[in-house]
Amino acid sequence: MGKLDWRVVGLTAGSFLTVSYVLCVAYDLTFDQRMYETWLKLLPGFTWLTWPSFFLGLVETFLYGIYIGLIFAPLYNFFIDRFYPCAQAKSD
Numbered sequence: 001m002g003k004l005d006w007r008v009v010g011l012t013a014g015s016f017l018t019v020s021y022v023l024c025v026a027y028d029l030t031f032d033q034r035m036y037e038t039w040l041k042l043l044p045g046f047t048w049l050t051w052p053s054f055f056l057g058l059v060e061t062f063l064y065g066i067y068i069g070l071i072f073a074p075l076y077n078f079f080i081d082r083f084y085p086c087a088q089a090k091s092d
Contacts, residue, residue, distance in 0.1 A: 003073075003076075003077045003080065004072075004073040004076050004077060005073065006069045006070050006072075006073035006074065007069065008069070008073075009068065009069035009072055009073045010065055010066040010067075010068065010069020010070060010073075011065070011066075011069070012065070012069075013064075013065035013066075013068040013069055013072075014061070014062040014063070014064070014065025014066050014068075014069070015062070015065065016065065017061040017062065017064055017065045018058055018061050018062045018065070020061070021039075021057055021058065021061040022058070024039070025039075025049070025054065025057070029049070036048040036049065039057060043056070043057050043060045043061070044060070045060075046060070
């Protein structure tokens, strides 16, 4: 069990959330659902649906992923050091 790099976790989470956002918007448009109401609550400045708002949603979802990396990776590394101290010695 090695340590996590916040940049890798952030880019991974950001990419995942961005792809999920695009799929949700496409699903909403295709099947005339009301999922966009959730985006209105989660994404500041987002309105349904204009191109500037769509791209704002892309940026915001990606930044949420970076935020996850900034918080999750250090927490994971903190706890991995506490519960598996020998893991650090093996990874060096």
